[in-house]
Structures are given as C-alpha cells and as structure tokens.
Amino acid sequence: MKAHTTLLQHKPPIKVRMGKVFKKMRVHWPLYVLLLPPIIYVAIFSYVPMYGVLLAFKQYQPLKGIIGSPWVGFSHFEQFFSSPSSWRIIKNTVLISLYSLVAGFPLPILLAVALNEVRKHWFKKTVQMVTYAPYFISSVVLVGIVMQVLDPRIGLVNQFIQFFGGEPINFMGETQFFRSIYVWMGIWQGTGYGAIIYLAALAGVSKDLQEASIIDGASKVRRIWHVDLPSIRPTIVILLVLSIGGIMGVGFETIYLMQNNLNLSVSEIIATYVYKVGLINSNYGFSTAIGLFNSMINLILLIIANFTARKLTDSGLW
Incomplete structure (x- = not known):
C-alpha cells in the first residue's frame, strides 16, 4: 500500500505529461503529417456516415430529414x-461466401510458396506478372469476357462441347453453375494479387532456420511444412480472421452484372437486394436496416474468429 501511495505521489502531473507528449509531437511532426490524411479519410468515410444508421429505425421522409422522420423502431x-x-437471400450470401473462402483462401498461399521456391528470376517475374494482371481488369470487363466465353451460341466453351458432339449449355442461365462461375472467376482474378502479402512474409523467414534444415537433410517439402508455413502463420491467421469477418460482404458489382431472371434464385444476395430496395425503390430505412444487420453479423463473426484464433494460435487482430 505504501509503495502504491509513493508511486502515485511521484507520478508527474498531467500538465507535465501532456507537455512531454506535445514536445515529442513537435520533434516528430513530419510523421504526424503523414498520419493525418488516413485519419481524415477514415473519419469522413467511416465515422461520419454512422449517423445514417438512424435510418434503420425511422420511416425516412426527405423533407423532414433523418432526425425529423418518424421513429418506427424494429419494424424494418x-x-x-x-x-x-429473406432467408433465401441470406442463404445465398452465406453459401457464396463460404465457397469463396474454402476454395480461394489456400490458393494465394500455395502460389506464394511455389514462387518463393523458384530460383530462375525471369520465370518468377513472368509468373508474377501473368497471375497479377487479372486483378487490374475491371468487374465490367471481366464479366463481359466470361459471358462471351460461356455464350451458348458463340462461346468458346460451348464450341468445344459441340465439337465433341454435346449440346450447348446456357451456363449463365443454369442455377447450378452460377456459384462456381462466380467463385472461380474471382479466384482467377485475385489469387496472384493475394499472394503478394504471403511473398512479403516469406521474405522474412529466417535464413538460419532454412540452412539448419538443409544441414539436417530435410527435403524441400519438409522445409516448406516445418519452416516456411510456421513462420508465416501469424499472417495467415490474421488474413483468415479478416476473411471470416467479411463472410457476409459478398461483392456487389460482379454479382449484379452476372444476374438475370433465370439465375436470380441463387444470385440474389444481401448487397444486391439492398441496392434494389434502397436506391431503385427509394426505401432507405428498410435497406439501411438490412445493411446494419449484415454489418452486425460480420462484426460478430470477426470477434468470434479472432477469439478462436487467439486461443488456438496466439495470433490475431487484437
């Protein structure tokens, strides 16, 4: 008790501590200037719009504004x-997200590990360029390419099927093909770009551990399994937690461009439904409520995934 009292007595006054903080800020002001733009960006585009969450509990009337609109509670x-x-839309969102996560998450890791083992510089750079390039294709162009390739009349795939005596298939109109087309199109577009983070993590793997494993006679596969992957495990865990936390956030643009009346039963997700109800039908309160529900589910999943990762691997976002 005496020690605690003595520590409190010798604790500098708040004015002295604040003075030291401001002194450090004056010394390192260029760093704070660099930090200022992202802080302003986050404040404007992430925190200021949170005021609009009130729309989820109001029957919005433009003339009265958000505050003046009548309160309707949880009716939306x-x-x-x-x-x-509603449950069909939620199911479609979850199934597409889980499919994308299970099929797409391991591939950037495998690509990064494979590229890390390549010793020919020209071949490594060529593969990187070829795999990164699709990421920079816009969603409109990408969906247009896929539709042309899968077209029942002139599409390359159907031409190949007909060459072997088969009947042409309307891939974009058959519900059983929609999820696979969307997921593997996204994997083709994003795998190369997603491997960049893992390549950066692999660059930091200890050379001493690599040399020790070689001296011990470990094969290349064993070195990858026992040295490379454990070294980048924190990076893998953090990206997996973020992926799980965004499991309800299926991309809007690509899905919306791929939708048609024939595949709507499996392609309607929360993002496209919110767009149609909120912007096209001008039901802003109802669409905000759905968006808020979606965000809350993502937040809960993020917390659960991070808690589980902390318990199992000692790695996580916080």
Missing part, C-alpha cells in the same frame, strides 16, 4: 425477416 427488421425471400 421485422419486415425483412418476415419476408419469404
């Missing part, structure tokens, strides 16, 4: 969950 949420299509 009740309306959504009582709708016959």
Whole structure:
C-alpha cells in the first residue's frame, strides 16, 4: 500500500505529461503529417456516415430529414425477416461466401510458396506478372469476357462441347453453375494479387532456420511444412480472421452484372437486394436496416474468429 501511495505521489502531473507528449509531437511532426490524411479519410468515410444508421429505425421522409422522420423502431427488421425471400437471400450470401473462402483462401498461399521456391528470376517475374494482371481488369470487363466465353451460341466453351458432339449449355442461365462461375472467376482474378502479402512474409523467414534444415537433410517439402508455413502463420491467421469477418460482404458489382431472371434464385444476395430496395425503390430505412444487420453479423463473426484464433494460435487482430 505504501509503495502504491509513493508511486502515485511521484507520478508527474498531467500538465507535465501532456507537455512531454506535445514536445515529442513537435520533434516528430513530419510523421504526424503523414498520419493525418488516413485519419481524415477514415473519419469522413467511416465515422461520419454512422449517423445514417438512424435510418434503420425511422420511416425516412426527405423533407423532414433523418432526425425529423418518424421513429418506427424494429419494424424494418421485422419486415425483412418476415419476408419469404429473406432467408433465401441470406442463404445465398452465406453459401457464396463460404465457397469463396474454402476454395480461394489456400490458393494465394500455395502460389506464394511455389514462387518463393523458384530460383530462375525471369520465370518468377513472368509468373508474377501473368497471375497479377487479372486483378487490374475491371468487374465490367471481366464479366463481359466470361459471358462471351460461356455464350451458348458463340462461346468458346460451348464450341468445344459441340465439337465433341454435346449440346450447348446456357451456363449463365443454369442455377447450378452460377456459384462456381462466380467463385472461380474471382479466384482467377485475385489469387496472384493475394499472394503478394504471403511473398512479403516469406521474405522474412529466417535464413538460419532454412540452412539448419538443409544441414539436417530435410527435403524441400519438409522445409516448406516445418519452416516456411510456421513462420508465416501469424499472417495467415490474421488474413483468415479478416476473411471470416467479411463472410457476409459478398461483392456487389460482379454479382449484379452476372444476374438475370433465370439465375436470380441463387444470385440474389444481401448487397444486391439492398441496392434494389434502397436506391431503385427509394426505401432507405428498410435497406439501411438490412445493411446494419449484415454489418452486425460480420462484426460478430470477426470477434468470434479472432477469439478462436487467439486461443488456438496466439495470433490475431487484437
């Protein structure tokens, strides 16, 4: 108790401590200037719009504004969950997200490990360029290419099927093909770019551990399994946690461009539904409620995934 009292007595006054902080800020002001633009960006585009969450609990009337619009409580949420299509939309969102996560998450790791083992510089750079390039294709162009390739009349795939005596298939109109087309199109576009982070992590793997494993006679596969992958495990865990936390956030643009009346039963997701209800039908309160529900699910999944990762691997976001 005496030690605690003595420590409190010798603790500098708050003015002295704040003076030291401001002194350090004056010395390192260029670093704070560099930090200022992202802080302003986050404040404007992430925190200021949170005021609009009130729309989820109001019957929005433009003339009265957000504050003046009548309060309706949870009626928008009740309306959504009582709708016959709500659970189908949620199921479509979850299934597409899980498919993308299971099929797409390991591939950038495998590509990065494979590229890390390549010793011919020209070959490594060529593979990197070829695999990174699709990431910079816009969603509109990408979907256009896929539609042309899968077209029932002139598409390359159907031409190949017909060459072997098969019947042409309307891939974009068959519900059983939609999820696979979307997921593998995204994997083709994003795998090369996603491998960049893992390549950077692999560059930091201890050379001493590599040399020790070689001296011990470990094969290349064993070195990857026992040295490379454990070394980049924190990076893998953090990206996996972030992926799980965004499992309800399926991309809007690509799905919307691929939608048609034939595949709508499996392609309608929360993002496209919010767009149609909120912007096209001008039901802003209802669409905000759905978006808020989606964000809350993502937040809960992020917390659970991070807690689990901390328990199992001692790595996580916080």
